[in-house]
Structures are given as structure tokens and as C-alpha cells.
Amino acid sequence: MKAIVDCNNFYCSCERLFKPWLDKKPVVVLSNNDGCIISRSDEAKLLGVEMAGPYFMAKPLIEKHNVTVFSSNYNLYGDLSWRVMETLRILIGKKNVEVYSVDEAFLDLSIFSKEELPAIALQIRETVEQWTGIKVSVGVAPTKVLAKLANRMSKKNKQKTNCIMVLDTEDKIIQALRNTPVGDIWGVGYQYAQKLKEHWCIYDALQLRNVNEEFAKVHLGGVVGARLVRELKGIASREMEDELVNKKMIATTRMFGSPVSDIASIKEAVATYTSRAAEKLRRQHCAAKVISVFVVAKEQNHNLTFKNYGTISSHTILPAATSCTNELIKPAVALVEKLVEKGQFYKKAGVMLSGIVPDASVQGNLFQPEIKNNGRLLMDMIDNVNFSQRDDVLKFAASGTTRDWKMRQELRSPRYTTRWDELYEIH
DNA sequence: TCTGGGGTCCTAGGACCC
């Protein structure tokens, strides 16, 4: 059996932890640039504040009901996430925990007997809350997809379920599937849900479970769909994954605080993103062979959908994989030069690193037979200083000093647990 | 001049997730 542990309204819970007077009060957390709403407390949900809705549209409702609003504070969330995951690792063993996202982890519970599972689930929920202050929900079932489904149910009626749902019999599973709309299954997104309903009158999870694998293969994205249907049937087809797998792509992308047309500013932004991406790369002890840059033009025509419009990108293949910021900034800035048009306003830019290899195995080439790693020592030093002092004490000149393009983040709370000068104080 | 079958590798793009 498998479980998924999911933190309830995670970002909101993190904020409340240090502001207990917000308990039972409506709270929301905004995305970067204070663009849209990415976490809501139960009270905010009840008021009808939409998930992923633009902040400016929800603002009247938010002000009317006195909802407390925060900009996202990823330092805080990241640290609390680590505490939750560490608690899980202590409780059921490092090997049996797969961190799936900042607020979710899968657990392999096959070391326990079926009879023990409800008690184990309860112990997990209580211990995490006691040790970290974060409330979690636990869903238990034979497969990951069914565990996700159980978790969803546990959250639906918290009084009744106590945030725990164990689907350990065929009857319970069938009942659960029947009550789950097809679009709420993990792995069925908007497109597939529409298609299933319109073309084949498949509305709930039980109906989807009863299709044959061929159908799933043809209509739900090949082997992915076939696996999904097997999982619904209770046949585990998404196994626990090894952690510590290195990322195959590393991206740093941001909206600008307001549209920018000045090419020098865009270069600064891209240089800054490159530094950040290179840090991530070094943290996993890797080097990258390909760097891509994209910019997104500001819409000029409101009939166009805001997403994906006006994105242009280009990439450079480096002579040898590297993780040195300076070696990456140079091609990145050259790409900006190539992409950006004079007079055009841009609202977003990003840097992506791919062709990622462990840095122990960096391949030289004919013209650059020997990879000198002096740069790496310098980089480590910079990373250490930036980590122990504060972000970007040391940075490359190309990143600029004024940063007019920086995103808005007007409502961020202190980084209580990761900065000495922002430590929580009791008076 | 015209012509097969089988394979690999790479990239772009689509779908999904939180």
C-alpha cells in the first residue's frame, strides 16, 4: 500500500504559523509579482476566492471580507517543507519517502500490515503537526493514483475523516471512484476531461477505470494513459521513485515588475536569472551544455490569450558543459541581443539550462582538450558567501545594480526561519 | 534511373503536475 501526505493549504499554513491570530481567518498567498492567488485558507475558499485567479480581479472580494494577503515567501515555505519531509523520513524511514513537491510526499507503507494502516496514518498526521505546526492530510490506497484520490476525499469533509482516508477494500475503492469526477483524477487535465466527457460520455473515475488499455493508449497520451487506467484498477504502475535524481532542465524565469523596452535592463535581468540558474546547477553538482533564453512581448492586442503569446526563444550550444556563471552569462546576453527588438515592450524573460551532465564527467573537445576547473573554486566561494551573508552580496556586474525590472512583492512576510535578522521575536 | 526495410538520434510540441 502507498500513501500520499499533503500539507493543507500549505503556503497559508506557513504564514499562519507565525501569526496565530490569523487562525480561522481568511488568508491568501500570491504568486510572484503578486499576480495571481496560489494558496487559500479554507475560510477564503468559502468566501469564493478562486484558485489561480488574478489578484486584481479578486481584490474587491478580498477587501470586502478583510482577507489577509501575502506575497509568496519561498525561503519560509522551503524551510518548513524540509521540516515536514524530515519528520516523515524519521517516522517511516528514508527509503520509504518520495518527496513529490514542496507540500506532498508519497510513502511506501508495504512494511505495515493492512490492519495497522489507519493507526499509522493517524500517527503520521499527528506527529507532523506536533513537530512542525503544519496540518497534513493522509490518503492511503494500493496505488499512487488511488492514494491521491483518497487524499482528496480526506480533505473534502475534514470533520468526518479527520484528514485521513484509507481505501483498503474493493468496495471502498469502487465507491470512491464513482464519486470522483473524471477531471479530478490525478493525471487527467482539462483537455482530456473535456474529450472524455464529450466524445465518450465518461464522467466519473469508475467509468474511466473500465475502459480497455488500448483506448487509453490511443486517447490519453499513449503509455501514460495506459498506466493511469491500470493504477485506477489497483495495479501499481507508478512505482516509488529514487530521490536525489538530478534535474534534466533548470529554469529561472520571471515576469518583470512592469513592461520593459530598454535592452540594457533586459540583459541585466537575464544575467541575474542566469546566475540563479547556475547556482541551482552547482547545487546538484552538474554542468550544462545548452543555454536557452526566451523573452515574452507585451500583448498589443487584447483579443489574444495572455498565455504563450509573443514568446520568442533561442539557444546556444556551448563548446563544453559548464557551471560557471561567467561562462553562461556571456552567451545568454548575446542571445538577448539577438532576440530583443528595438521599441518593443517585454513583460517576461527566462533562462533555461539543459544538456545537463554531472560535473565530474565534463567532456572536453578537440579544441578545448583540458577543462580547467579554477572557475569552479571561485563559484563555490561566491555561493558560500551569498548563502551565509545574504542573497547576492557577490554578483557579476552584468546583473546590474538598480534592477528597475524587479518583480513586485509588496506583501512578503519576514523569512523567520532562514535569516538571522528576520528571526521571529517574542516581546 | 529507380528503389527497401530497418534502425538511431534529435528536436519541437503537447499533455500533465504542483
Next chain:
DNA sequence: TCTGGGGTCCTAGGACCC
């Protein structure tokens, strides 16, 4: 005026090879 950021996996199709 104002709509996030960071990932994954898979497939189709083109280039190239024997």
C-alpha cells in the same frame, strides 16, 4: 494597469545511417 514559476514524460517527425 494588473493573469506565477518550475518541472516531467511522451510522441511524432525529420535527418541520417546501413
